[in-house]
Amino acid sequence: MIKVQSLISLLALGTSVFSYSSANAVSGTNTTHPVEFGFVLFPAFQALDVFGPLDALNMLSLNYSINLHLLSTTLDPVSTRIPSTLPANRANSNFSESIVPTATFDNPPENLDVLLVPGGFGTRASNEELAPQINFIRDTYPNLQYLITVCTGAWLAAKAGVLDNRNATSNKAAWAGREGLGNNTNWIPHARWVQDGNVWTSSGVSAGIDVTFAWLEAVFGNETATDVSVELEYSRHLNASEDPFADYWGL
Amino acid sequence: MIKVQSLISLLALGTSVFSYSSANAVSGTNTTHPVEFGFVLFPAFQALDVFGPLDALNMLSLNYSINLHLLSTTLDPVSTRIPSTLPANRANSNFSESIVPTATFDNPPENLDVLLVPGGFGTRASNEELAPQINFIRDTYPNLQYLITVCTGAWLAAKAGVLDNRNATSNKAAWAGREGLGNNTNWIPHARWVQDGNVWTSSGVSAGIDVTFAWLEAVFGNETATDVSVELEYSRHLNASEDPFADYWGL
Numbered sequence: 001m002i003k004v005q006s007l008i009s010l011l012a013l014g015t016s017v018f019s020y021s022s023a024n025a026v027s028g029t030n031t032t033h034p035v036e037f038g039f040v041l042f043p044a045f046q047a048l049d050v051f052g053p054l055d056a057l058n059m060l061s062l063n064y065s066i067n068l069h070l071l072s073t074t075l076d077p078v079s080t081r082i083p084s085t086l087p088a089n090r091a092n093s094n095f096s097e098s099i100v101p102t103a104t105f106d107n108p109p110e111n112l113d114v115l116l117v118p119g120g121f122g123t124r125a126s127n128e129e130l131a132p133q134i135n136f137i138r139d140t141y142p143n144l145q146y147l148i149t150v151c152t153g154a155w156l157a158a159k160a161g162v163l164d165n166r167n168a169t170s171n172k173a174a175w176a177g178r179e180g181l182g183n184n185t186n187w188i189p190h191a192r193w194v195q196d197g198n199v200w201t202s203s204g205v206s207a208g209i210d211v212t213f214a215w216l217e218a219v220f221g222n223e224t225a226t227d228v229s230v231e232l233e234y235s236r237h238l239n240a241s242e243d244p245f246a247d248y249w250g251l
Numbered sequence: 252m253i254k255v256q257s258l259i260s261l262l263a264l265g266t267s268v269f270s271y272s273s274a275n276a277v278s279g280t281n282t283t284h285p286v287e288f289g290f291v292l293f294p295a296f297q298a299l300d301v302f303g304p305l306d307a308l309n310m311l312s313l314n315y316s317i318n319l320h321l322l323s324t325t326l327d328p329v330s331t332r333i334p335s336t337l338p339a340n341r342a343n344s345n346f347s348e349s350i351v352p353t354a355t356f357d358n359p360p361e362n363l364d365v366l367l368v369p370g371g372f373g374t375r376a377s378n379e380e381l382a383p384q385i386n387f388i389r390d391t392y393p394n395l396q397y398l399i400t401v402c403t404g405a406w407l408a409a410k411a412g413v414l415d416n417r418n419a420t421s422n423k424a425a426w427a428g429r430e431g432l433g434n435n436t437n438w439i440p441h442a443r444w445v446q447d448g449n450v451w452t453s454s455g456v457s458a459g460i461d462v463t464f465a466w467l468e469a470v471f472g473n474e475t476a477t478d479v480s481v482e483l484e485y486s487r488h489l490n491a492s493e494d495p496f497a498d499y500w501g502l
Contacts, residue, residue, distance in 0.1 A: 051302035061346035095312035095319040100349040204484035233455035
């Protein structure tokens with residue numbers, strides 16, 4: 001629990017944060033909760049798919065002792081840049097950002113508890129190009145407590161076999177892209193997010209924030225989810241089946 | 252304008268993006284619009300303050316030729332990590348992400364059109380520590396078309412003198428932190444965002460997405476703003492003065 005008083009102490013006064021009392025004990029240190037969080041990266045990932053969930057978890061990390069691992073094929077920065085060979089890059093903009101991985105798929109942290117898979121244009125690369133990511137999801141899933149996908153990250157989870165015989169959702173503008181993916185996967189078009197067992201899948205981009213809050217509430221409790229949403233000044237979408245973008249696309 | 256049909260071609264079909272016709276001309280190439288976008292970075296910036304607005308602009312960049320400049324004191328990656336000396340880091344988490352700057356304040360791109368200033372714990376650093384950022388804002392503002400601040404990024408703009416004699420808003424949990432900042436600044440507590448001339452300020456974190464969409468609508472038109480919101484599956488907050496977090500904090 002993040003107490004409101006703690007929030008006030010932390011955030012409301014420009015100077016009080018520097019004198020915050022250690023008498024306000026960190027919550028959760030004596031409870032069992034997920035500790036090791038991994039994010040799967042690939043070229044041309046969608047920035048908000050990563051940083052929406054991540055910033056909610058950044059705030060969680062102030063009150064729970066948790067660790068972040070940003071996973072890629074190498075430790076080189078990973079860019080959102082859409083390859084110039086893709087027509088989506090037709091405006092010839094020079095507009096992308098790169099983030100720094102902390103671990104590789106070949107040498108990952110032990111005992112990941114939660115793995116998050118973002119989407120983006122990069123999920124349209126070939127299965128061969130995405131083999132490191134798909135194989136990592138396949139190999140890691142059996143030991144995870146939770147898998148969360150955002151947007152077309154569900155395609156990678158499906159290719160890894162994780163969505164076999166499950167309910168799932170994905171990006172609505174790119175809904176057709178899920179066709180043929182997953183073995184007996186029940187793709188639910190009208191869903192902001194879908195939980196099936198320990199697998200949480202969300203609709204496109206911003207929906208990743210909502211699935212993260214729903215997951216936070218389920219795992220860390222309503223009070224924590226609410227406190228984090230207040231810290232981010234985020235008005236949560238609380239209804240998993242309310243999906244204006246499924247309506248928009250006539251699904 | 253991003254046509255809905257273009258969106259379908261781009262996003263709806265897994266393979267069609269590779270055969271997207273060049274007959275779909277890039278919009279805006281013959282119009283005058285802001286081209287050079289800068290983001291001010293500093294240690295312990297708030298991730299979503301940057302990546303919410305940035306991902307809307309990432310989508311804009313697919314249809315308008317625009318360029319991104321991520322500015323810092325050096326070209327070393329900039330981390331969201333809260334200094335261990337701050338009690339906010341009391342959970343001893345290892346949970347932060349680093350992004351790669353593309354330019355320095357000492358050697359910035361010429362002719363920036365738009366500058367975005369995020370907030371975060373890092374805005375609580377001393378004026379001396381933040382002098383490069385504050386001075387850059389002060390020096391750059393007179394030649395900008397637009398300045399946008401998110402969350403406590405408004406504090407830096409105020410310290411740079413940009414908010415003198417203006418209406419502005421900032422993070423609501425940290426509302427007290429604005430006290431004494433700005434010369435005759437009219438701080439508006441009940442606002443998701445505030446526009447005053449070419450200066451747009453927003454409330455905390457997620458409000459940065461809403462001010463970006465409001466700005467997009469004002470500068471690039473309603474159709475573009477709507478299309479980008481559909482691409483991000485983001486339900487916009489359309490009312491600048493509707494602010495549940497001001498209510499939450501009793502402001």
